[in-house]
């Protein structure tokens with residue numbers, strides 16, 4: 001099998017494009033490492049991606065180029081400058097359907113970290129009439145951090161267009177100020193509020209995107225807001241839903257929310273990404289979990305990691321105890337103010353902080369290439385605590401292993417119930433969750449280093 005060469009220094013970049021301006025830009029950017037995050041182990045990471053992409057069964061595999069997808073040359077410039085060379089499978093398959101006329105709704109599903117954001121961002125940017133200064137594309141996501149991240153992607157992709165953009169998240173809009181941007185990304189509460197107060201005029205909206213759509217339709221409050229929002233849009237608005245997961249019930253609801261949609265579905269055994277290795281550690285009791293965490297972080301110095309807990313107060317406690325123990329950690333949950341949340345997220349994103357403790361608020365969508373370890377300090381469960389929250393589990397571990405890179409996830413088990421939950425998760429996704437010892441740190445170090453390095 002031939003391995004596709006895709007490093008940022010590839011000389012063959014955009015060689016099949018017809019547009020001179022794009023070719024020129026492609027050769028200009030060929031020497032730039034624009035897509036390379038500050039702290040990544042670049043060469044190994046790119047190698048992993050190349051190998052993964054050569055496999056036709058990989059969600060990153062595609063036969064076409066971005067030029068084949070008939071994107072506007074200005075958008076091609078933007079995506080090449082981001083370091084993208086070839087579409088992923090979901091981008092290759094969804095973009096032609098999303099851009100077709102008359103516009104048709106879409107319910108998209110693809111594994112975590114496989115480029116869904118670009119698929120809907122490029123669709124929004126392609127649908128806008130740039131001569132008209134009114135809102136035309138609206139996107140909502142369940143958390144402010146995710147909305148901000150989507151906005152950053154849109155700004156990069158749209159860099160060579162004249163698109164005007166705005167964020168509809170708490171504290172982003174001045175009181176009573178009208179939002180005239182062509183493309184608006186936000187959280188459903190603030191978006192609803194601004195539309196209701198006629199600060200966003202939705203009469204010319206052509207495309208309405210729900211990222212993490214299953215979550216947006218499923219959660220009580222969010223679901224009602226999403227329906228309300230949809231009802232505010234013009235009748236012929238193209239509705240686009242994306243997620244890595246749709247439980248059967250949500251899929252049913254989604255097909256009513258986005259009628260007559262083109263659909264992409266994954267089978268359950270395709271859901272988890274093979275490059276994310278899954279482990280569990282058998283702790284003696286809930287106190288022992290902290291000791292194991294503490295010892296683990298005395299070993300781990302590579303890359304960045306996220307520790308997920310179920311409750312805000314646990315996040316605070318773990319953060320305090322880890323700090324007392326001499327580790328540098330940061331902590332983010334819904335109890336912080338918007339400004340605090342932004343500061344914490346920015347510190348993690350730019351690599352100033354290496355260990356982030358958080359709740360499910362960051363389980364979905366957050367894309368930071370250098371995260372190579374996810375710890376489920378608490379296993380995600382449904383309200384009863386008796387069954388796993390399979391979707392949240394998949395999204396949480398999907399914060400690592402982005403776009404074909406390797407990653408490790410470790411589940412902490414401390415009693416029969418949590419052990420059962422892990423077993424149920426293993427059976428559900430049909431992927432092995434391997435035990436690592438809690439008492440042999442040499443062995444743990446070896447296992448983790450091997451997997452984290454790929």
Ligand SMILES: Nc1ncnc2c1ncn2[C@@H]1O[C@H](COP(=O)(O)OP(=O)(O)OP(=O)(O)O)[C@@H](O)[C@H]1O
Pocket residue numbers: 083084085086087088091110111112113114115116117118243244364365366367369398399402403
């Ligand atoms: N065609 C491409 N070539 C190279 N990198 C890409 C390409 N498409 C996306 N990426 C990169 O892959 C990473 C993951 O993409 P993205 O965040 O869109 O994943 P996702 O499918 O939305 O994941 P999640 O389900 O976790 O939300 C991003 O860093 C993005 O820049």
